[in-house]
Amino acid sequence: MSKRVFSGFRPTGRQHIGNYFGTIQNCLCLQEEYECFYCVVDLHALTTLESTLTLKDDVYNMVLDWLAAGIDPDKSVIFVQSHVPEVTELHMYLSMVTPLSWLLRVPTFKEKVRMHSENVNYGLVGYPVLMTSDIALYKGEVVPVGEDQLPHLELAREILRRFNSIFGEIFPEPQAKLTEFSMIVGLNGAEKMSKSADNYIEIAASPDDIRKRISSAYTDPARKYRSDPGHPEICNVFTLHKIFTPGRVAELEQECRRAGIGCTDCKMILAQSVTQYFEPFRERRLRLQSRPEYVSEVVRDGAARAAAVARQTLHEVKTVMNLLP
Numbered sequence: 001m002s003k004r005v006f007s008g009f010r011p012t013g014r015q016h017i018g019n020y021f022g023t024i025q026n027c028l029c030l031q032e033e034y035e036c037f038y039c040v041v042d043l044h045a046l047t048t049l050e051s052t053l054t055l056k057d058d059v060y061n062m063v064l065d066w067l068a069a070g071i072d073p074d075k076s077v078i079f080v081q082s083h084v085p086e087v088t089e090l091h092m093y094l095s096m097v098t099p100l101s102w103l104l105r106v107p108t109f110k111e112k113v114r115m116h117s118e119n120v121n122y123g124l125v126g127y128p129v130l131m132t133s134d135i136a137l138y139k140g141e142v143v144p145v146g147e148d149q150l151p152h153l154e155l156a157r158e159i160l161r162r163f164n165s166i167f168g169e170i171f172p173e174p175q176a177k178l179t180e181f182s183m184i185v186g187l188n189g190a191e192k193m194s195k196s197a198d199n200y201i202e203i204a205a206s207p208d209d210i211r212k213r214i215s216s217a218y219t220d221p222a223r224k225y226r227s228d229p230g231h232p233e234i235c236n237v238f239t240l241h242k243i244f245t246p247g248r249v250a251e252l253e254q255e256c257r258r259a260g261i262g263c264t265d266c267k268m269i270l271a272q273s274v275t276q277y278f279e280p281f282r283e284r285r286l287r288l289q290s291r292p293e294y295v296s297e298v299v300r301d302g303a304a305r306a307a308a309v310a311r312q313t314l315h316e317v318k319t320v321m322n323l324l325p
Contacts, residue, residue, distance in 0.1 A: 001035075002033065002034050002035045003034055003035070003141045003142050004034065004035045004036075004037065004138060004139060004140055004141050004142070005030055005034040005035065005036045005037065005140065005141075005142045005143070005144065005177070006037045006039070006134060006135045006138050006140030006142075006143060006174070007027065007030075007036070007037070007038055007039070007143065007144055008039045008040075008041040008044070008081065008131070008134050009023065009038070009039070009040055009041060009062070010040075010041055010044055010045050011040050011041075011042050011045055011055060011058040011059045011062050012058060012062060012195065013054065013057065013058035013061045013062060013195075014061045014062070014065060014202045014203075014204055015061075015062060015065040015066075015069075015202065015203050015204075016193055016194075016195065016200035016201055016202050016203060017184055017193060017200065017201050017202075017203060017274075018183075018184040018186070018192060018193030018194065018200065019065075019203075020069065020203050021184055021243070022183070022184065024065075024066065024069045024071070026144060026179050027066070027071050027076075028069070028070050028071060030144060030177075031071065031072060031075045031076045032075075034142060036075070036076040036077065037076070037077045037079075037138050037140065037306060038066070038071065038076050038077065038078050038079075039079055039080070039081050039134060039306075040059050040062060040063065040079070040080045040081060040299075041081045041134065042055060042059060042080055042081050042082050043081050043082050043087070043088070043123075043130065044081070044127065044130065044131070046123060047112075047121060047123040047124045047127055048112065048115075048116055048119075048124070059080055059299075060295055063078060063295050063298065063299060064285060064288060064289065064295050065203060065204060065285070066078065067284075067288055067294075067295070067298065068204075068281050068282075068284040068285035068288055069203070069281060073298045073301065073302065077302045077305045077306055078298055078299060078302040079299055079302030079303045079305070079306045080299050080302075080303065081134065083299065083300075083302075083303035083306075084137070084303055084306045084307050084310050086137060086307065086310035086311060086313075086314050087130070087133050087134060087137050087310070088130075088133075089314060090133040090136060090137050090310075090313070090314060090317065091126070091129055091130045091133040093163075093317060093321065094129050094132055094133055094136070094159055094160075094163060095126060095129050097159065097162050097163050097166060098128075098129050098159050098162070100125075102128075102155060102158065102159075103125050103126065103128055103129070104125070106128055106151070106152070106155065107151065108127075108152070109124065109125065109127070109128075112124055128152060128155050128156065128159075129159065131152065131156060132155070132156040132159045132160065135156055135174050136156075136160055136171045136313070137309070137310050137313050137314075138306065138309050138310065138313070139171065139172055139309070139313060140172075140174050141172050141174060141175060142174065142175055142176075142177050143156075143174045143175070143176060143177065144176075144177045144179045145176050145177070145178065145179065146178070146179060146180075147178065150176060153174065153176050156174060157173045157174065160173055160174075161173060167317075167320040167321055168320045170313075170316050170317060170320060184240075184243075185236050185239060186199025186200060186236075187199040187200070187201070187213060187214070187216060187217040187218065187236070188217075188218050189217070189218035189219075189235075189236035190218070200213075201213045201214070201274065203278050203281055204278075204281070204282060204285055205278075206282075207271075207275045210271050210274050210275050211268070211271040211275075214237070214267050214268075214270055214271040214274065215264075215267055215268075215271070217236060217237050217267060218236055219235050219236065219237050219263040219266070219267070220232075220234060220235045220256075220263065221234070222234070223263060226259070226262045227259050228259060229256075229257055229258060229259050230256035230257055230259065230261075230263070231256075231257075232252070232253045232256050232257065235256070235263075235266075237263070237266055237267055237270055238252065238253070238256065238266070240270055240274075241266075241269075241270055241273070244270060244273035244274050244277050245269065245270065245273040248269070252266065252269070
């Protein structure tokens with residue numbers, strides 16, 4: 001039997017190119033090899049959200065993009081965290097065996113305190129316990145993470161190890177599956193692609209939107225005039241050509257270095273390549289979008305499948321804790 005993967009994602013709405021190459025492609029590969037539980041962790045999002053007005057739409061658009069990209073509900077369990085409330089009950093039980101000192105030492109907690117000093121809420125402190133509950137509720141054996149997330153998973157393993165030592169071996173200790181996420185630099189050329197930095201291209205963007213976004217991209221700072229030779233090695237647009245226009249990389253590099261092509265021309269070629277690359281995705285998304293209830297059906301079915309596992313896990317937990325009559 002295939003090992004079980006759990007992976008949770010905060011609801012960020014329409015996905016951008018960084019999301020696609022950083023996480024979605026990884027999910028597509030994993031579902032061919034493992035039993036995958038892919039969860040939109042809307043409860044986690046509440047720890048830092050100032051408003052929930054767009055939360056429902058963000059969840060819908062995120063799942064719609066997943067489905068259009070090829071994440072298959074027949075192969076993977078796709079669901080929303082809050083639709084399986086058993087996770088909050090397990091969170092309570094695990095919180096009883098988690099020392100506060102463990103939570104206060106988490107580097108990301110200290111970072112969140114700096115970022116959200118006006119709202120250091122209980123949920124923010126207990127975030128790692130809820131994350132552990134996400135994994136443990138479905139007895140996740142494998143968790144795909146980047147190297148920067150290894151400390152979070154190790155804390156989850158410590159919490160489950162402590163629970164098991166007190167009450168008995170209920171939970172497997174989840175193992176990390178290191179993934180090499182492609183870090184896509186944003187259009188500003190300074191940091192990774194993200195919505196907060198407004199330096200992104202949505203994978204569902206129209207050809208016009210793609211063209212407008214790329215036309216504003218930061219390029220070679222040393223090239224002030226069209227006649228100046230370019231430096232592709234420091235140009236973010238050229239970096240994106242390696243992904244979207246691989247067959248012309250050598251040609252574009254040569255033309256850029258000898259000023260045979262200008263930055264505007266280079267951007268327009270990239271815009272055409274990005275448009276063509278995601279055309280099949282946009283067509284699938286439009287077809288799915290024409291069935292308004294489809295996403296609801298997928299997450300409803302996913303929640304039912306996830307809940308069946310969750311109820312069994314909670315039964316085992318409450319039994320060993322002597323909470324059942």
